[in-house]
Amino acid sequence: MSPETVRYIVGALFILLVFSFIGSIVYGRRVVRTEVTDAVFGNPVRALGGWYWVITGVCSILLLWFYFSWDAARAYFPNSANEMCQVARVDSELNALRSSFPMQSRLLKSTSFLAREGTQIEKARRLISKSGIDPALRDQYLSAADTVEAMLFTRASADSLSAENKIAIDELALRIDEATAMLADPSFPGPATEAEIKAAAEQPAWGEGLKKEIPDIPNTDRGRKFFQISQEMSAITADFTKIRNLDDGFIAEVKTLSDELKGLQTSGDDAEETKALTKSLDKILKRVDDGNIFPPTALDPIENAMKLFNAEQNVQKGNLKLLDALAFPGGEIRAGSTACTEQGSGRWLPKPSDTLTSLIEISDPTVGFKTVPLLWYEWKPVGEMLAFFIPDWVADLVPGEYPRHTASGVIDANLKTKVLNFATGNYPSFSVPVPAGHLWDSIMRVLAGLFLGIVLGVPLGLFMGLSRFAKGFFDPLIELYRPVPPLAWAPLILTIFGINDDGKIFLLFMVAFAIMVISARTGATGTQLSKIHAAHSLGATNRQIIRRVILPNSLPEILTGIRIAIGVCWGTLVAAEMLAGTTGIGFIENVARKQSNYEIIWVTIILLGLLGLLFDLIMRWIINRTIPWRGKG
Amino acid sequence: MSDLVAAGLDMTFPMPDGDSVHALKDVSFTLKQGELLSVLGPSGCGKTTLLNLIAGFLLPTSGSLSLGGEEINGPGVNRGMVFQQGALFEWLTVAENVDFGLRMKGIKKKQTRGKVEEWLEIVGLQGFGDTPTYQLSGGMQQRVALARCLINDPDLILMDEPLGALDALTREKMQSLVLKIWKETGKTIMIITHSVEEALLLGERLFVMAPRPGRLHKEYHLPFAEWGLQQDLRDVKAEAEFGTNRDEILSMIWNMEEEIMGGNA
Numbered sequence: 001m002s003p004e005t006v007r008y009i010v011g012a013l014f015i016l017l018v019f020s021f022i023g024s025i026v027y028g029r030r031v032v033r034t035e036v037t038d039a040v041f042g043n044p045v046r047a048l049g050g051w052y053w054v055i056t057g058v059c060s061i062l063l064l065w066f067y068f069s070w071d072a073a074r075a076y077f078p079n080s081a082n083e084m085c086q087v088a089r090v091d092s093e094l095n096a097l098r099s100s101f102p103m104q105s106r107l108l109k110s111t112s113f114l115a116r117e118g119t120q121i122e123k124a125r126r127l128i129s130k131s132g133i134d135p136a137l138r139d140q141y142l143s144a145a146d147t148v149e150a151m152l153f154t155r156a157s158a159d160s161l162s163a164e165n166k167i168a169i170d171e172l173a174l175r176i177d178e179a180t181a182m183l184a185d186p187s188f189p190g191p192a193t194e195a196e197i198k199a200a201a202e203q204p205a206w207g208e209g210l211k212k213e214i215p216d217i218p219n220t221d222r223g224r225k226f227f228q229i230s231q232e233m234s235a236i237t238a239d240f241t242k243i244r245n246l247d248d249g250f251i252a253e254v255k256t257l258s259d260e261l262k263g264l265q266t267s268g269d270d271a272e273e274t275k276a277l278t279k280s281l282d283k284i285l286k287r288v289d290d291g292n293i294f295p296p297t298a299l300d301p302i303e304n305a306m307k308l309f310n311a312e313q314n315v316q317k318g319n320l321k322l323l324d325a326l327a328f329p330g331g332e333i334r335a336g337s338t339a340c341t342e343q344g345s346g347r348w349l350p351k352p353s354d355t356l357t358s359l360i361e362i363s364d365p366t367v368g369f370k371t372v373p374l375l376w377y378e379w380k381p382v383g384e385m386l387a388f389f390i391p392d393w394v395a396d397l398v399p400g401e402y403p404r405h406t407a408s409g410v411i412d413a414n415l416k417t418k419v420l421n422f423a424t425g426n427y428p429s430f431s432v433p434v435p436a437g438h439l440w441d442s443i444m445r446v447l448a449g450l451f452l453g454i455v456l457g458v459p460l461g462l463f464m465g466l467s468r469f470a471k472g473f474f475d476p477l478i479e480l481y482r483p484v485p486p487l488a489w490a491p492l493i494l495t496i497f498g499i500n501d502d503g504k505i506f507l508l509f510m511v512a513f514a515i516m517v518i519s520a521r522t523g524a525t526g527t528q529l530s531k532i533h534a535a536h537s538l539g540a541t542n543r544q545i546i547r548r549v550i551l552p553n554s555l556p557e558i559l560t561g562i563r564i565a566i567g568v569c570w571g572t573l574v575a576a577e578m579l580a581g582t583t584g585i586g587f588i589e590n591v592a593r594k595q596s597n598y599e600i601i602w603v604t605i606i607l608l609g610l611l612g613l614l615f616d617l618i619m620r621w622i623i624n625r626t627i628p629w630r631g632k633g
Numbered sequence: 634m635s636d637l638v639a640a641g642l643d644m645t646f647p648m649p650d651g652d653s654v655h656a657l658k659d660v661s662f663t664l665k666q667g668e669l670l671s672v673l674g675p676s677g678c679g680k681t682t683l684l685n686l687i688a689g690f691l692l693p694t695s696g697s698l699s700l701g702g703e704e705i706n707g708p709g710v711n712r713g714m715v716f717q718q719g720a721l722f723e724w725l726t727v728a729e730n731v732d733f734g735l736r737m738k739g740i741k742k743k744q745t746r747g748k749v750e751e752w753l754e755i756v757g758l759q760g761f762g763d764t765p766t767y768q769l770s771g772g773m774q775q776r777v778a779l780a781r782c783l784i785n786d787p788d789l790i791l792m793d794e795p796l797g798a799l800d801a802l803t804r805e806k807m808q809s810l811v812l813k814i815w816k817e818t819g820k821t822i823m824i825i826t827h828s829v830e831e832a833l834l835l836g837e838r839l840f841v842m843a844p845r846p847g848r849l850h851k852e853y854h855l856p857f858a859e860w861g862l863q864q865d866l867r868d869v870k871a872e873a874e875f876g877t878n879r880d881e882i883l884s885m886i887w888n889m890e891e892e893i894m895g896g897n898a
Contacts, residue, residue: 530720533690534778536708538734538785548737552724629723629767 028053073327085340244291387425449508457516465524519561523554671836679847
């Protein structure tokens with residue numbers, strides 16, 4: 001099937017769903033009306049549930065929209081995101097310029113600066129009046145504050161604007177007008193060059209490979225137009241920020257005042273206080289020195305030019321405005337320094353096809369995630385695996401000494417060397433394939449922790465259930481660590497055992513151990529006395545009773561304990577892997593979080609959920625197979 | 634001969650609040666081999682305590698108990714026990730439950746099969762060997778419990794209200810079964826029961842116990858067990874002599890219960 005066909009089948013399905021949900025809303029509305037009449041004249045129960053249909057319909061449409069709008073936009077308007085990316089570039093270049101005028105902000109920037117510095121001067125004045133310094137010095141400070149304020153106000157007077165600045169402002173306004181004209185010109189920027197076409201064609205298409213969320217090299221005429229304008233606007237903004245309402249005389253005045261303020265600082269008892277006062281006034285003076293305050297109408301030419309440009313930009317966006325609202329409900333497309341991405345409050349919603357593509361991508365064993373495959377196999381020498389079970393110190397027990405190299409540099413292997421090589425797996429042996437990868441690592445950690453917890457926890461739990469002494473001795477020890485949330489132990493344990501598997505397995509062991517002890521203990525104490533009596537009078541010894549009566553009788557509790565322990569271990573493991581480590585599904589999620597890669601985050605969430613469900617289903621199956629008598633004894 | 638001899642049994646339980654309960658006082662009797670004894674009494678008269686003492690689950694405060702001349706000081710295979718709820722091991726099949734005692738002695742499963750079949754046939758459960766016990770009805774479970782106890786060949790069989798939880802019809806069938814087993818095996822059987830009719834039917838001898846402190850109140854020697862072997866149990870119950878005995882014992886127990894209630898009020 002061609003992509004076109006798929007697109008139309010999906011589209012038809014989509015429309016069908018939308019209409020069925022609209023139908024459910026309409027049906028619900030009708031039922032609600034019937035309900036109102038029936039409450040008075042008929043059967044009041046018959047027509048209940050109308051609002052259910054309405055709410056379900058509305059929610060389903062919203063969900064459908066939020067989930068599939070991205071894919072729908074990609075299918076039907078494959079160039080839309082690319083064009084919006086270019087528009088976003090213009091917007092991001094114009095950010096500094098627009099925020100200087102009442103376009104993106106409420107006040108003219110000069111107005112808000114004046115208001116802010118005025119408040120600061122008032123604050124400084126209060127600080128000076130309240131201070132306990134010498135009254136004469138205080139008056140000097142207050143007059144300095146007046147001077148600072150006066151200097152601030154001079155910037156608002158029309159005289160302050162220099163002739164060069166006036167020219168520069170008019171020039172910029174002209175350049176903006178030119179850009180507006182370019183934007184309006186249907187023939188701009190003319191046919192694409194060979195290089196432009198090639199670059200646009202070579203970049204991955206939208207959704208193809210996920211290195212970039214959206215292709216950012218313009219590949220339509222409209223896109224290229226906005227791209228060119230964004231380049232021009234970048235230059236204009238740079239020149240605009242260079243215009244400062246300053247002249248040499250003013251700069252000299254500021255310098256003198258600043259020195260004067262420093263001169264007011266004393267070195268006596270008031271040193272601290274005068275230092276603070278000087279600093280508060282000097283801070284205001286420094287802002288005045290920035291030259292960002294202009295006379296009220298000085299920048300009008302630029303503002304007017306920008307208004308025209310904004311209007312033209314809006315016109316040129318055309319259908320992109322509607323697409324933006326409909327196809328990107330969760331957020332909008334913004335241009336960053338390296339790439340265009342969708343951002344906004346709804347960005348965390350999974351994009352279905354991108355999530356699937358991410359899963360397929362990291363499932364490829366040659367790609368994996370951070371060079372480790374998701375789930376694959378690797379060839380491992382048998383000797384190395386065998387060495388895992390043989391401690392290295394076995395070699396130390398062999399009598400004799402390890403060989404030293406001879407004068408000719410040769411090392412003669414003796415028996416000790418050979419044993420050491422065997423214990424460390426340092427010898428040629430055939431290799432077998434063993435599973436490997438992030439998923440496998442995570443699962444093995446859980447199983448190892450769980451296994452240790454069961455093997456040590458169940459006997460201890462049974463023992464505690466049977467012996468008062470054991471209960472009294474071990475119960476406080478276990479209750480000492482059990483109430484602490486396992487993750488609270490994690491930093492400590494990962495520090496002691498290291499970030500490799502040992503630490504995580506020990507953490508999981510702690511979790512599983514406590515659960516298994518408690519469940520085995522409950523099982524053992526729950527054994528009916530008559531069963532133990534019966535076994536006794538049938539000639540069973542104490543040991544046989546534990547093995548043949550108490551253990552099987554505790555199996556339901558033990559297996560339920562294992563089922564709970566798997567769930568808790570799974571949760572703890574993911575968090576532990578997020579804290580430290582270089583493999584595992586929690587590690588993937590943590591890295592994806594740092595990269596803001598929502599699709600990978602969703603892949604890990606889905607995988608974790610499916611594996612958790614799988615564990616639980618296996619446990620349920622085991623429980624049904626091994627203890628069919630549960631609840632029937 | 635394996636006679637059960639109880640001499641001056643006394644049993645007191647200490648209570649958490651410092652008091653003590655006098656459960657049995659000066660109980661003495663001899664049960665000859667092959668006798669069928671039923672014990673009856675109002676609740677709290679120490680019937681179950683007496684049984685637990687004989688089974689060896691409890692040790693008397695004073696007095697002595699011996700079976701076949703041997704002092705009883707713990708549970709043993711020579712005293713089989715059947716509990717009210719069967720106390721079967723529900724994780725095992727019927728056959729595995731029945732040969733539990735044998736396997737505890739180290740006998741292999743293969744070697745016990747013949748014996749298991751034999752006993753299952755006696756209690757009327759042939760063909761049920763591989764059935765899980767939790768699928769059986771209450772009456773069938775009690776049959777398994779009987780077979781499990783009998784396969785060990787005990788000298789004395791103790792039954793603690795074994796038929797208490799069964800419906801009337803099943804109960805009657807089981808009563809016949811107990812009589813049949815008693816006759817065919819010649820075992821000594823001691824049954825504790827709440828039901829006066831059952832005590833009369835399943836007791837060659839019958840002890841009526843009285844509470845506070847628990848003691849033997851009256852002993853009867855009854856012909857009904859012998860009769861029950863020859864004719865239908867319902868016909869036995871219809872006999873005039875059965876009725877007289879039943880009424881006498883009922884009013885005796887009734888008075889005891891009244892006394893307890895009166896004492897409490």
